[in-house]
Amino acid sequence: MGSLSANTFSPLDSNTLKNESKMVVDFISDYYNNIEKYPVRSEVQPGYLSAKLPQSAPCCPESLEDILKDVSDSILPGLTHWQSPNFFAYFQANASNAGFVGEMLCSGLNIVGFSWISSPAATELESLVMDWMGKLLNLPSSFLFSGNGGGVLHGSTCEAIVCTLAAARDKVLKRMGWDKITKLVVYASDQTHATLHKGTKLVGIPSSNIRSLSTSFSSGFSLSPQTLQEAIENDIKSGFIPLFLCATVGTTACGAVDPIKELGEIAKKYNIWLHIDAAYAGSACICPEFRHYLNGVELADSVSMNPHKWLLTNMDCCCLWVKQPYSLIDSLTSDAEYLRNAATESNNVVDYKDWQIALSKRFRALKLWVVIRRHGLSNLMYHIRSDVKLAKWFESLVGNDKRFEIVVPRRFALVCFRLKPKNGIDGSKLNRQLLFAVNESGRAFMTHGVAGGVYFLRCAIGSTLTEERHVSELWKLIQEKAQTILANATT
Amino acid sequence: MGSLSANTFSPLDSNTLKNESKMVVDFISDYYNNIEKYPVRSEVQPGYLSAKLPQSAPCCPESLEDILKDVSDSILPGLTHWQSPNFFAYFQANASNAGFVGEMLCSGLNIVGFSWISSPAATELESLVMDWMGKLLNLPSSFLFSGNGGGVLHGSTCEAIVCTLAAARDKVLKRMGWDKITKLVVYASDQTHATLHKGTKLVGIPSSNIRSLSTSFSSGFSLSPQTLQEAIENDIKSGFIPLFLCATVGTTACGAVDPIKELGEIAKKYNIWLHIDAAYAGSACICPEFRHYLNGVELADSVSMNPHKWLLTNMDCCCLWVKQPYSLIDSLTSDAEYLRNAATESNNVVDYKDWQIALSKRFRALKLWVVIRRHGLSNLMYHIRSDVKLAKWFESLVGNDKRFEIVVPRRFALVCFRLKPKNGIDGSKLNRQLLFAVNESGRAFMTHGVAGGVYFLRCAIGSTLTEERHVSELWKLIQEKAQTILANATT
Numbered sequence: 001m002g003s004l005s006a007n008t009f010s011p012l013d014s015n016t017l018k019n020e021s022k023m024v025v026d027f028i029s030d031y032y033n034n035i036e037k038y039p040v041r042s043e044v045q046p047g048y049l050s051a052k053l054p055q056s057a058p059c060c061p062e063s064l065e066d067i068l069k070d071v072s073d074s075i076l077p078g079l080t081h082w083q084s085p086n087f088f089a090y091f092q093a094n095a096s097n098a099g100f101v102g103e104m105l106c107s108g109l110n111i112v113g114f115s116w117i118s119s120p121a122a123t124e125l126e127s128l129v130m131d132w133m134g135k136l137l138n139l140p141s142s143f144l145f146s147g148n149g150g151g152v153l154h155g156s157t158c159e160a161i162v163c164t165l166a167a168a169r170d171k172v173l174k175r176m177g178w179d180k181i182t183k184l185v186v187y188a189s190d191q192t193h194a195t196l197h198k199g200t201k202l203v204g205i206p207s208s209n210i211r212s213l214s215t216s217f218s219s220g221f222s223l224s225p226q227t228l229q230e231a232i233e234n235d236i237k238s239g240f241i242p243l244f245l246c247a248t249v250g251t252t253a254c255g256a257v258d259p260i261k262e263l264g265e266i267a268k269k270y271n272i273w274l275h276i277d278a279a280y281a282g283s284a285c286i287c288p289e290f291r292h293y294l295n296g297v298e299l300a301d302s303v304s305m306n307p308h309k310w311l312l313t314n315m316d317c318c319c320l321w322v323k324q325p326y327s328l329i330d331s332l333t334s335d336a337e338y339l340r341n342a343a344t345e346s347n348n349v350v351d352y353k354d355w356q357i358a359l360s361k362r363f364r365a366l367k368l369w370v371v372i373r374r375h376g377l378s379n380l381m382y383h384i385r386s387d388v389k390l391a392k393w394f395e396s397l398v399g400n401d402k403r404f405e406i407v408v409p410r411r412f413a414l415v416c417f418r419l420k421p422k423n424g425i426d427g428s429k430l431n432r433q434l435l436f437a438v439n440e441s442g443r444a445f446m447t448h449g450v451a452g453g454v455y456f457l458r459c460a461i462g463s464t465l466t467e468e469r470h471v472s473e474l475w476k477l478i479q480e481k482a483q484t485i486l487a488n489a490t491t
Numbered sequence: 492m493g494s495l496s497a498n499t500f501s502p503l504d505s506n507t508l509k510n511e512s513k514m515v516v517d518f519i520s521d522y523y524n525n526i527e528k529y530p531v532r533s534e535v536q537p538g539y540l541s542a543k544l545p546q547s548a549p550c551c552p553e554s555l556e557d558i559l560k561d562v563s564d565s566i567l568p569g570l571t572h573w574q575s576p577n578f579f580a581y582f583q584a585n586a587s588n589a590g591f592v593g594e595m596l597c598s599g600l601n602i603v604g605f606s607w608i609s610s611p612a613a614t615e616l617e618s619l620v621m622d623w624m625g626k627l628l629n630l631p632s633s634f635l636f637s638g639n640g641g642g643v644l645h646g647s648t649c650e651a652i653v654c655t656l657a658a659a660r661d662k663v664l665k666r667m668g669w670d671k672i673t674k675l676v677v678y679a680s681d682q683t684h685a686t687l688h689k690g691t692k693l694v695g696i697p698s699s700n701i702r703s704l705s706t707s708f709s710s711g712f713s714l715s716p717q718t719l720q721e722a723i724e725n726d727i728k729s730g731f732i733p734l735f736l737c738a739t740v741g742t743t744a745c746g747a748v749d750p751i752k753e754l755g756e757i758a759k760k761y762n763i764w765l766h767i768d769a770a771y772a773g774s775a776c777i778c779p780e781f782r783h784y785l786n787g788v789e790l791a792d793s794v795s796m797n798p799h800k801w802l803l804t805n806m807d808c809c810c811l812w813v814k815q816p817y818s819l820i821d822s823l824t825s826d827a828e829y830l831r832n833a834a835t836e837s838n839n840v841v842d843y844k845d846w847q848i849a850l851s852k853r854f855r856a857l858k859l860w861v862v863i864r865r866h867g868l869s870n871l872m873y874h875i876r877s878d879v880k881l882a883k884w885f886e887s888l889v890g891n892d893k894r895f896e897i898v899v900p901r902r903f904a905l906v907c908f909r910l911k912p913k914n915g916i917d918g919s920k921l922n923r924q925l926l927f928a929v930n931e932s933g934r935a936f937m938t939h940g941v942a943g944g945v946y947f948l949r950c951a952i953g954s955t956l957t958e959e960r961h962v963s964e965l966w967k968l969i970q971e972k973a974q975t976i977l978a979n980a981t982t
Contacts, residue, residue: 009870009877011587011803012574012955014520021516024592028599029505042611046839049615055637057623061867064592071596075857078612082602083503090609090829095601096502101515101555105562107594107805108519110586111573118581120533121569124540132548146546155646156849166693178697179673194825195850201822202657202848204695206669253829312502314598315853331692334685337941338581338744338949348537357693357848358647359686362806366566376552379500386500450828458829464503 020064027068028100031076032083032465039442040086044078080445085465088474089447091252091280091309091414092462098374099314102367109366114359116349117341123350126153126365132372133319136286136380137305140298143321145350151321152328152355153364157279159357160304160320161199161246167327168244168273168301169203176241184243185235187211189223189258191251191451193277200244209240217452220409221256223247229266236270244273247300249293250281253449253458254408254416257281257293264299276303279318281412283310284388287381290412301327310413310462312383313371317364320355329354387413387462390471394459397475403482407456415459416449419482425489428455437481444474511555518559519591522567523574523956530933531577535569571936576956579965580938582743582771582800582905583953589865590805593858600857605850607840608832614841617644617856623863624810627777627871628796631789634812636841642812643819643846644855648770650848651795651811652690652737658818659735659764659792660694667732675734676726678702680714680749682742682942684768691735700731708943711900712747714738720757727761735764738791740784741772744940744949745899745907748772748784755790765791770809772903774801775879778872781903792818801904801953803874804862808855811846820845878904878953881962885950888966894973898947906950907940910973916980919946928972935965 010016052074082093113122130151131144141147154160165186173180186200190212201207211231215221232242245267247258260276267274276297282305284290297303304320307313322328333354343349353359372380391413398404398417408416419434421427435448435457449458461471501507543565573584604613621642622635632638645651656677664671677691681703692698702722706712723733736758738749751767758765767788773796775781788794795811798804813819824845834840844850863871882904889895889908899907910925912918926939926948940949952962 009873012523014524017520017588018516020588020592024595025509025512029508033505044611046834049612049619053619056626057863057868059868061870062864067861067864075612079602080610093601093603097508097511100598101511103598104515107591110584110805111570112584119571120535121540121566128541128544135547156851158849181672181695182670194827198825204672314601334689336685338938343537358649360647370558372548373553373558377548377550379552382500447829
């Protein structure tokens with residue numbers, strides 16, 4: 001066997017690890033320091049990268065220096081810079097030092113957590129941190145392990161939706177027979193995130209069975225309990241089986257909040273699984289002044305929210321809590337001889353492979369645990385509140401300019417606004433021009449939404465590095481571009 | 492707005508990033524240096540962690556020193572050490588410096604890649620690296636972007652299976668009507684990974700429609716084309732609709748390889764979607780001497796393999812290639828106003844949200860790209876070959892000891908063996924005792940498999956740090972424990 005030992009290839013060598021990690025940390029640190037120099041939204045054209053990089057893998061090892069040079073020269077120009085303080089698009093994806101080092105620990109230990117025994121600490125820390133996070137949100141104890149519910153970390157809301165839909169589906173089909181799958185109906189407002197449609201279809205329920213219920217300005221684009229009740233009654237009359245209701249706390253387009261309590265009472269009445277998607281605004285609910293948006297959560301079957309959006313947790317991290325873990329497990333369990341072990345058979349442990357789509361999982365819990373401890377509730381609340389304060393300020397700047405209007409009342413740190421229509425020119429056209437001009441400048445990046453037929457600009461405040469001066473600059477930029485557009489609109 | 496600026500809370504500060512990253516790298520480096528001191532499989536009891544850690548999140552920030560101390564004192568003892576050179580269980584999860592720094596880059600840039608525009612470089616590098624990887628495996632060009640197919644990075648095989656099953660399902664149901672979902676049939680051998688069953692049920696196909704076809708010793712536990720053909724014919728006669736065949740290159744229990752070419756011809760004949768799951772052994776196919784196991788891949792519709800197992804890529808990373816990207820996209824696309832953008836509407840770009848379950852995705856491509864470049868094909872092949880060489884050597888040690896036998900012929904770096912039954916004592920009992928004794932020693936961790944009714948021990952060689960001396964020590968340990976067990980078995 002001598003010849004093997006002679007080779008010096010050691011892909012996990014300590015000194016190299018230290019040296020190369022330092023190079024990368026310095027690189028990332030420089031990136032953050034210079035991030036405002038890049039156009040926020042990438043300006044490259046489709047296909048730009050294949051002209052810059054080889055079409056095949058190298059045969060010989062290359063140095064990290066060369067690789068980092070390529071990242072600088074070829075990758076950075078093609079990034080849309082989510083960590084830029086001038087990023088106001090979609091929803092923010094909060095990076096933080098704590099999230100970064102949490103990821104390093106996760107990646108360095110590199111365990112695979114499918115069963116308890118495959119790394120007990122990973123399972124137990126995940127259960128613990130899900131209870132922590134649940135308590136921060138003041139969830140009823142029925143969602144915590146300490147109250148016979150429980151939580152699991154997924155990578156995305158879509159995964160959480162797929163798993164809860166499957167659990168709800170299987171509860172009903174077990175009783176009524178699998179051929180009833182074409183009769184199951186899923187309810188949500190027309191503001192609900194596209195993941196619900198995707199998830200519904202993924203679990204085998206026809207897209208035509210999704211009821212995308214109308215909302216309107218008058219209710220701030222929240223789902224009306226009466227509309228829901230009518231839809232359910234109609235479906236029952238037509239022989240459908242009401243299955244699942246997804247209510248949202250902080251919708252993507254405009255930050256609307258569905259009335260959880262009233263919807264929950266209807267869901268209970270018809271024995272419908274109620275899921276609360278608080279992907280964005282869930283993080284705000286750690287502050288007492290926002291927690292009321294979750295009132296009625298005790299009527300839900302499951303709740304999810306994404307610390308990777310607004311809670312200083314690097315991608316990816318989605319928290320899902322369920323009241324009846326056995327419903328999830330019933331749907332998602334897998335039984336294979338090679339996974340059998342004494343701990344599982346004792347029924348004394350959580351095997352997270354039965355709580356999610358994939359069998360294997362990363363040690364994400366470590367990241368969230370580091371994020372929570374390193375900041376503490378106090379700084380996490382400070383983080384949310386300072387973003388909301390900036391958003392309020394931005395909202396007031398917009399409101400004080402007669403050319404503009406707020407389209408949907410702000411609830412969190414998302415401001416939905418537009419240029420008022422002028423001289424008979426369609427508001428949509430003006431605001432498309434405005435958004436185009438702002439984004440083309442490279443100095444900021446915002447996206448748009450449409451609600452009630454109205455096209456508006458979304459200013460999502462909350463990138464980790466965003467300070468007052470960036471919001472101030474954004475407003476100046478918007479005003480500058482608006483002036484030109486309006487000037488042209490009058491001629 | 493003055494009061495906000497006054498606070499010094501800066502969760503993404505450069506100096507802190509450097510200092511704290513260094514602390515964590517030193518921690519990880521020490522962990523690797525001391526990893527052999529820990530029992531490989533954790534010895535903690537269920538519930539051990541909740542006794543050690545607070546039940547609620549702290550209000551005030553805590554120092555990283557305190558957190559790392561808790562990782563040392565409370566987390567490490569509860570880990571099953573996948574990076575230990577004495578880890579021979581399940582399949583290895585290869586960490587490497589390159590994978591680690593690749594993850595750091597991904598986590599530091601922290602972009603969210605759902606659409607091309609949300610970070611063009613992330614999308615384009617993913618397409619590029621999937622073509623690189625496809626070429627390393629010598630996949631037909633029909634699976635590469637350069638040949639009108641294409642690839643995507645998922646987190647796990649189960650996600651890849653769910654997406655391809657949904658694509659196959661929707662192609663058929665679009666033609667035949669959604670109520671035929673209960674008639675769709677999925678085929679695989681009884682050695683196929685549990686993810687296929689999980690995935691099938693997830694996409695709404697009844698579990699009873701999975702044909703788990705028998706394999707036997709005589710064919711090395713590979714799926715017999717004749718058995719498949721008969722099953723299909725039977726199903727057609729009974730009014731079922733053959734949908735999907737999952738063939739495996741390197742099964743989990745014993746590393747069996749299904750005959751892709753023969754199975755592929757049958758799949759073509761019946762218009763069945765053929766997926767090749769090469770999660771484990773796909774990595775070996777970068778070496779010419781193993782590539783023949785993929786012969787016939789040109790007949791498949793999709794292929795997946797996991798660099799996070801055996802290709803020095805830290806968790807998680809699963810490559811999926813498809814010949815007809817539009818089939819995937821048809822099933823998984825989501826259309827929401829707030830995601831609309833000019834690039835998408837040009838139909839000139841890849842939007843990876845339509846190739847996977849989640850909308851959002853991490854910049855995993857950067858990690859795989861760093862791994863491939865930092866090692867080069869030459870060292871990646873060296874890595875595979877040295878593990879296979881060690882496995883051959885271990886196999887010969889076992890084969891030369893008359894008390895033992897090889898249960899299934901070794902193809903890659905997984906050795907399936909057992910103590911021969913003795914004195915009328917059931918082989919399963921003896922080998923359970925042996926596995927228990929080895930794992931209880933803390934000096935190594937193996938798991939078991941069952942095939943053809945025979946219980947055996949699995950020695951999966953290939954952890955990044957495993958050297959000849961560790962395999963040698965493992966064999967000594969096995970012999971030592973076997974001696975005691977056999978001595979007691981005779982009394």
